[in-house]
Amino acid sequence: MTHHVSTMLDTYPKDLGPVSRDTLAACIEACFECAQTCTACADACLAEDMVADLTGCISINLDCADLCAATGRVLTRRTGDNPGVTRALIEACLAACRACAEECERHAQMHEHCRVCAEACRRCEQACADLLAALA
Amino acid sequence: MTHHVSTMLDTYPKDLGPVSRDTLAACIEACFECAQTCTACADACLAEDMVADLTGCISINLDCADLCAATGRVLTRRTGDNPGVTRALIEACLAACRACAEECERHAQMHEHCRVCAEACRRCEQACADLLAALA
Amino acid sequence: MTHHVSTMLDTYPKDLGPVSRDTLAACIEACFECAQTCTACADACLAEDMVADLTGCISINLDCADLCAATGRVLTRRTGDNPGVTRALIEACLAACRACAEECERHAQMHEHCRVCAEACRRCEQACADLLAALA
């Protein structure tokens, strides 16, 4: 999907400003991917026989999915200029990705979906950190 | 809708923790109301003859709608415990509501939808501030 | 919230077309309320000791919440004219509300959150049916 995200950024009719296009595209892509993966991990946890032990994981999965979806949309929009809002949202998204990764890593050896989800969360956490640094 | 939000909080089968139920319900309600109002304001701006002067307003309206919708969902979920994520998200939502209110207030005299939207944003900003104080 | 939905419809700068404003406002309001209630019911089910018996309920709760949220947003937008899309979406939303109500009604006597959620789903199902009839 990075390809499509970058392609759309290239078609933006006005100046995109000083932010690195690659860093921005990588973060948008990571947010959409993480939203999908966390939605899938919540559902896979729900299908496990031991679901009663996974309710905390399901809950942070759902929160992380909602936050990544909102962040992916807000970052996609380049019109208007609210750097304070963008920065606060990326920080919240980074915190959700970290919390979800830590939770999933606890059962990564038992549940393959948690292992894959933890990786997607760590990638998105890093992409958020990179974008925050680029915006500084 | 506050009534329904409170009713559902009352049915939660486990302890809701130390947070004031009324403060929480008020913030959830304000988030859903603000998400709807900002979506409507973006659409009303789009229908104005002078839409070219309102693109910044439309953009922050859409961002604020996405942030309020995500915050309303995350606050609705009481299972799991990620106070750091919740706090960062409320702060981002508060920042978006403030930015959207400031933008809408600039054309509140000319556009009734911006006047009503600014009020919804200010209510949600305050509800976020109240909840942050209650969580401290 | 109906009050705020109606107020925003009143500020729309162009003609809203032949649809009854009250029927439309009632459906938008029901969609947002149902999205919140289903999100809360999924979370309350997750907090039940017998969560393993409620995974089907959680899943349809989450689907219904997503569909109601999308329908509430699309119905809020009055600019542009895609009656076929709107009609198909309301039909899908109505089907989700009915399925979620039927599932929740099965454990309404045991779980108060399912009883309240079933009522919200039935209200939204009816509001969707009313709007479909008004659009015919």
Place this chain on the structure above:
Amino acid sequence: MTHHVSTMLDTYPKDLGPVSRDTLAACIEACFECAQTCTACADACLAEDMVADLTGCISINLDCADLCAATGRVLTRRTGDNPGVTRALIEACLAACRACAEECERHAQMHEHCRVCAEACRRCEQACADLLAALA
């Protein structure tokens, strides 16, 4: 992203049923990609000098983004079984993708973002049609 969607489907702990995993993964991926692309196209239209001529395009872009996002989430969830809801939602998503593609194709020669967006909508329309046929 198809790779990640497929990887998560492979980790689902229960039977995925008779649906073709590739057809399902392709539709989920197309929905997320189309949601991102339509969000970007709405924003790029907003940044055009001739935005007043593009308000219908922005509106269907926003509707299509909401519908694709909801459809991508619902299709990602495999727990529970509501084939009627899923089918109605895919049909609504297909209708939105077709309407958005038709609108964007009208100014594809003038606006590169509309050309790219129309392609994403056509891909998602086809992926929905393929999945509907596979579910029959």
